[in-house]
Amino acid sequence: xxxxxxxxxxxxxxxxxxxxxxxxxxxxxxxxxxxxxxxxxxxxxxxxxxxxxxxxxxxxxxxxxxxxxxxxxxxxxxxxxxxxxxx
Amino acid sequence: xxxxxxxxxxxxxxxxxxxxxxxxxxxxxxxxxxxxxxxxxxxxxxxxxxxxxxxxxxxxxxxxxxxxxxxxxxxxxxxxxxxxxxxxxxxxxxxxxxxxxxxxxxxxxxxxxxxxxxxxxxxxxxxxxxxxxxxxxxxxxxxxxxxxxxxxxxxxxxxxxxxxxxxxxxxxxxxxxxxxxxxxxxxxxxxxxxxxxxxxxxxxxxxxxxxxxxxxxxxxxxxxxxxxxxxxxxxxxxxxxxxxxxxxxxxxxxxxxxxxxxxxxxxxxxxxxxxxxxxxxxxxxxxxxxxxxxxxxxxxxxxxxxxxxxxxxxxxxxxxxxxxxxxxxxxxxxxxxxxxxxxxxxxxxxxxxxxxxxxxxxxxxxxxxxxxxxxxxxxxxxxxxxxxxxxxxxxxxxxxxxxxxxxxxxxxxxxxxxxxxxxxxxxxxxxxxxxxxxxxxxxxxxxxxxxxxxxxxxxxxxxxxxxxxxxxxxxxxxxxxxxxxxxxxxxxxxxxxxxxxxxxxxxxxxxxxxxxxxxxxxxxx
Numbered sequence: 131x132x133x134x135x136x137x138x139x140x141x142x143x144x145x146x147x148x149x150x151x152x153x154x155x156x157x158x159x160x161x162x163x164x165x166x167x168x169x170x171x172x173x174x175x176x177x178x179x180x181x182x183x184x185x186x187x188x189x190x191x192x193x194x195x196x197x198x199x200x201x202x203x204x205x206x207x208x209x210x211x212x213x214x215x216x217x
Numbered sequence: 218x219x220x221x222x223x224x225x226x227x228x229x230x231x232x233x234x235x236x237x238x239x240x241x242x243x244x245x246x247x248x249x250x251x252x253x254x255x256x257x258x259x260x261x262x263x264x265x266x267x268x269x270x271x272x273x274x275x276x277x278x279x280x281x282x283x284x285x286x287x288x289x290x291x292x293x294x295x296x297x298x299x300x301x302x303x304x305x306x307x308x309x310x311x312x313x314x315x316x317x318x319x320x321x322x323x324x325x326x327x328x329x330x331x332x333x334x335x336x337x338x339x340x341x342x343x344x345x346x347x348x349x350x351x352x353x354x355x356x357x358x359x360x361x362x363x364x365x366x367x368x369x370x371x372x373x374x375x376x377x378x379x380x381x382x383x384x385x386x387x388x389x390x391x392x393x394x395x396x397x398x399x400x401x402x403x404x405x406x407x408x409x410x411x412x413x414x415x416x417x418x419x420x421x422x423x424x425x426x427x428x429x430x431x432x433x434x435x436x437x438x439x440x441x442x443x444x445x446x447x448x449x450x451x452x453x454x455x456x457x458x459x460x461x462x463x464x465x466x467x468x469x470x471x472x473x474x475x476x477x478x479x480x481x482x483x484x485x486x487x488x489x490x491x492x493x494x495x496x497x498x499x500x501x502x503x504x505x506x507x508x509x510x511x512x513x514x515x516x517x518x519x520x521x522x523x524x525x526x527x528x529x530x531x532x533x534x535x536x537x538x539x540x541x542x543x544x545x546x547x548x549x550x551x552x553x554x555x556x557x558x559x560x561x562x563x564x565x566x567x568x569x570x571x572x573x574x575x576x577x578x579x580x581x582x583x584x585x586x587x588x589x590x591x592x593x594x595x596x597x598x599x600x601x602x603x604x605x606x607x608x609x610x611x612x613x614x615x616x617x618x619x620x621x622x623x624x625x626x627x628x629x630x631x632x633x634x635x636x637x638x639x640x641x642x643x644x645x646x647x648x649x650x651x652x653x654x655x656x657x658x659x660x661x662x663x664x665x666x667x668x669x670x671x672x673x674x675x676x677x678x679x680x681x682x683x684x685x686x687x688x689x690x691x692x693x694x695x696x697x698x699x700x701x702x703x704x705x706x707x708x709x710x711x712x713x714x715x716x717x718x719x720x721x722x723x724x725x726x727x728x729x730x731x732x733x734x735x736x737x738x739x740x741x742x
Contacts (some may be wrong), residue, residue, distance in 0.1 A: 135229075147431065147432060147436055148436060151436035162444045162447070162448065163538060163539060165441070165444050165448050166445075166449070166541075166544050169428070170543060170547065173416075173417055174366070177416075180367055184222075184225050211438075217437055217440045
């Protein structure tokens with residue numbers, strides 16, 4: 131329970147940040163035009179990730195899957211920043 | 218949903234509720250009162266003078282004087298417009314080497330923006346957003362808002378399987394826990410949209426700076442901050458072109474901004490704050506912020522050339538982009554400014570209902586863990602009951618007594634601003650001590666009756682002490698004072714009713730409960 135809670139807080143935070151940043155960066159047209167609405171979605175997204183983390187069968191699985199998700203999200207963000215105009 | 222999942226979410230809901238519940242109770246109680254911030258402010262200052270008609274002309278001279286004495290203010294200096302509640306002073310703001318400075322029309326010297334004095338209304342507001350804890354309190358409330366969001370999600374999920382069946386069920390009867398559970402659920406579900414608004418906007422308002430800085434460095438390589446500035450203000454890119462220039466006055470710029478706003482289709486526009494950049498130089502630009510009615514996000518802004526008054530940019534209800542509309546809506550939704558008086562009453566009632574939600578949540582914790590066959594209750598149940606009664610009811614009593622202190626302080630020669638905050642904290646501390654000593658069952662009754670007396674006294678003593686002011690305001694058709702008096706008396710009646718009910722439970726309720734008063738054992742049958 132504690133392991134899942136910590137995973138949701140500590141890994142859910144960067145994951146949510148990466149996903150929101152990615153959404154801003156990939157937005158068709160002007161990325162700057164959606165900065166505020168996207169940032170508003172950050173806290174609900176993080177909350178959702180924290181709640182969903184409790185659905186993993188074990189703490190170790192939660193940490194592993196969230197770590198993989200973080201790697202994927204940040205890799206995608208890195209790629210997007212290399213190839214798209216963005217902010 | 219699997220039973221094990223349901224149990225996990227129940228545990229999360231319990232713990233997040235316990236962690237955040239106390240802070241949220243204080244925030245909702247104080248926040249409900251803050252819906253009538255202006256009325257309380259007017260009530261709290263019976264001898265306030267009317268705002269002088271020439272204050273904006275004096276503000277013009279004040280800004281020129283500040284820039285002459287503090288060259289750092291040239292880069293950016295702002296000033297508030299008069300408002301019709303008395304603690305609001307026309308105040309200049311600028312950034313000096315060591316932080317934000319303020320100076321009011323009458324003070325004559327700059328102060329740190331942090332340490333201005335708090336009147337009663339401002340103190341209640343402060344209690345709402347930082348629990349009265351300077352500096353770190355606001356971040357604490359931000360974290361509380363995130364935990365609150367998690368409690369909302371998990372609460373909804375565990376209630377989901379029987380949401381429709383139980384929605385309108387309120388089952389009074391022998392099973393008191395069922396009644397509390399029904400009340401907790403029905404208020405939680407029916408005011409869910411309102412709670413979602415506060416969980417989201419509360420976190421944003423408290424943590425926006427931290428969040429922005431984290432995003433700025435972690436994922437945007439420093440490009441977010443400038444974009445955020447453009448996305449939330451109307452100020453275009455500006456350049457200090459040197460030389461000197463005569464600035465249009467705040468009053469003139471405010472009037473021109475209003476004209477431009479009306480021409481752009483805003484229902485109306487009342488300026489409340491404006492700022493200059495490059496004050497007194499060629500290239501000087503001004504931004505006037507103000508509010509329009511008939512919009513969800515009432516805040517708008519107009520940028521003008523500070524030398525010739527040309528309109529450079531508009532961000533107003535009906536004429537703005539998604540960024541400005543969202544930013545403005547965050548404030549409108551949180552502060553309940555998108556409607557009239559009836560909306561403020563709705564927010565007030567939903568705020569009190571929210572406070573009840575957190576209080577009833579704690580009671581459910583106690584009730585779930587109660588030993589049903591013993592008068593003695595486990596230590597954690599006792600501790601929780603003591604904390605709930607001491608902190609929550611202590612806060613209600615503290616707020617009412619702070620109103621009394623504001624009213625009676627001047628009679629003892631004390632400055633109201635100096636007694637309000639210490640009085641509140643002293644009363645809360647005393648209430649917690651009292652609860653430890655008397656045990657929660659009796660202390661709850663004592664505190665409820667004390668709050669009832671204090672609240673009723675707030676209204677009755679004000680009528681007695683400041684009857685001339687009351688009659689004058691009524692004759693002028695202003696209802697802030699009588700409204701505050703009547704609401705205080707009504708809340709006194711409400712607390713007395715709660716006290717009577719709690720005493721009845723203590724005397725006649727289930728004896729195997731933390732809420733039962735010690736009584737003689739019943740004769741064996």
